[in-house]
Amino acid sequence: VTSQAGVVLEKLDNFVGQFGYAVPLDLGAKGSCQIGGNLATHAGGSRFVRYGPLRHAVVGIQAVLGDGTIVDSLNSVRRNNTGYDFSSLLVGSEGTLAVITAASLACVQRPIAVQAAMLLCSSFDDVKKVLLLARERLGENISALEMMDGAAVQLALSSLSHIRDPCPEVRSNFYVLAEAAGANTKLVNEAMDSFVESVLAAGVAENGVVSQDDSQCRDLWLSRESLLDAAMVASSAVFMYDVSLPLQ
Ligand SMILES: Cc1cc2nc3c(=O)[nH]c(=O)nc-3n(C[C@H](O)[C@H](O)[C@H](O)COP(=O)(O)OP(=O)(O)OC[C@H]3O[C@@H](n4cnc5c(N)ncnc54)[C@H](O)[C@@H]3O)c2cc1C
Incomplete structure (x- = not known):
């Protein structure tokens, strides 16, 4: 275009x-x-x-x-x-x-089928292992992988009333939002199931939720996309940095 x-x-x-x-x-x-x-x-x-x-x-x-x-x-x-x-x-x-x-x-x-999962990890090392498993299990269906630290998520939950806690019963140090998308709903769902099962089996995430419909998928994304708004509600001065780091 x-x-x-x-x-x-x-x-x-x-x-x-x-x-x-x-x-x-x-x-x-x-x-x-x-x-x-x-x-x-x-x-x-x-x-x-x-x-x-x-x-x-x-x-x-x-x-x-x-x-x-x-x-x-x-x-x-x-x-x-x-x-x-x-x-x-x-x-x-x-x-x-x-x-x-x-x-x-x-x-x-444009992908027809989209499914998201929020995984809770206790350490950054575990977050990196989730990334590797996402590449392995989601394959070409992987469409996003975003990490938020626990402090940022708690700030969003306390500052913005429209954000829902993905796992209200637990708090974690890191939240990883993974999304799979593709042309075939069955294949996307199977890839996401395989990914989440492998993450839980490997013990690199302590808890997690998988979206069951578009509305739940949007809710999971809202917590990620509202972090800047949350920071601006909490403080009048927000400094933003764009930093790339090697995974080692
Ligand atoms: C270096 C940098 C990297 C970023 N990377 C990311 C990222 O990876 N992911 C993310 O979510 N956000 C990122 N952001 C934040 C930001 O989102 C980007 O905000 C967004 O793409 C900027 O669009 P804007 O229309 O708001 O541009 P503005 O904020 O209006 O402008 C941004 C910069 O682009 C220049 N610019 C704007 N329009 C033009 C034009 N037509 N021709 C020439 N120069 C122009 C401006 O002079 C300014 O330097 C980044 C910001 C910066 C500064």
Whole structure:
């Protein structure tokens, strides 16, 4: 799809959704962030684990340089080996090289079946083992894997009345939200069952819940996507960092 830079991510995703496609980027700010901002920050988002970096989805870009020159490589052809790759240069440039005005993005098939699970782990080592088991058991169905620490979850529960505790009877040091998605409900559910069983059997999660319908799936995501709102309710000054660490 070719989109102007000022289009809000969620609106673009809803638009392509009518045709059975999805934008391969999803993040908590989807209702307000714009495609130009997503590209300028090279946002990762929760679909990174499935679709990889946003840069790989950019088929073409249009931008205006500081001297007014318009760079235009808008394109609907995925395989384009002509000329310089301006898209890769501008994605992640945070407005330092040009103002991005439009982009062509390769969309993905919109999954029909989606299931989420919240797993409670006592240590970060266990969280890393959950990640490995998710890759092994969910395979190509893996669509998100997000970790929240216990303090952040408790902050969301105490600051925001619409957040439901995924496991009210227990508290944990780490909460891992795993999502599987695909074209076949039976296969997605089987993969999720196999993953959750393996995690519990290996003793790397002490408790967990699996969504039984779309509404429960949304509730689990709400606890993840509301963390920033919770921090802003609790404190007037919130500093945000984007940090990547090796898994070792
Ligand atoms: C470096 C960085 C990495 C981030 N990574 C993630 C992430 O992985 N996952 C996640 O959930 N959130 C991430 N965020 C938070 C943020 O969400 C991204 O917020 C979102 O993609 C920004 O969109 P926005 O429309 O709100 O942009 P803004 O907040 O309005 O702008 C963000 C930056 O992009 C520049 N910019 C905006 N539009 C254009 C344009 N059209 N042309 C050129 N430059 C432009 C701005 O000058 C600014 O530097 C990141 C933020 C930053 C700064």
